[in-house]
Amino acid sequence: MKATVYVTIKQNVLDPQGTAVQGALHSMGFDEVGKVRIGKYLELQLDTADRGEAETRLKAMCEKLLANTVIEDYRFELEG
Amino acid sequence: MKATVYVTIKQNVLDPQGTAVQGALHSMGFDEVGKVRIGKYLELQLDTADRGEAETRLKAMCEKLLANTVIEDYRFELEG
Secondary structure, three states, X not given: XXXXXXXXXXXXXXXXXXXXXXXXXXXXXXXXXXXXXXXXXXXXXXOOOOHHHHHHHHHHHHHHHHOOOOOEEEEEEEEO | OEEEEEEEXXXXXXXXXXXXXXXXXXXXXXXXXXXXXXXXXXXXXXXXXXXXXXXXXXXXXXXXXXXXXXOEEEEEEEEO
């Protein structure tokens, strides 16, 4: 089963990396660029066939390691 | 218009960050985790109404700054 995890910074938390990218794009002439937010994108191969259990385990992985839930949100998709 | 950009490491390129996360998950008891690949996820607000032009400009941003096309692939979605 393949899992795709998206980890994003919460809306009310500053994203200095996004601000830096926005500044770089402006300096390159891409003036139409407004707010930029940067997150992580993870693809995991899971050796399990039970979708319900996979969801529970994946939630635990996100809470414990993949996302810092104080400042980040996460969501995931399962396929296969 | 809102753009979402996904930057992923090409399939035949090593992903040490993914390997480290895989090792960490295994050491935490998540033994079902196979290959892990880590990429970037960007959300950009674009101040333009022309979808065609937005696509062209976004492609240029990816080629020039957002992705290192030697080792990374990118794809994007536009909405609004």
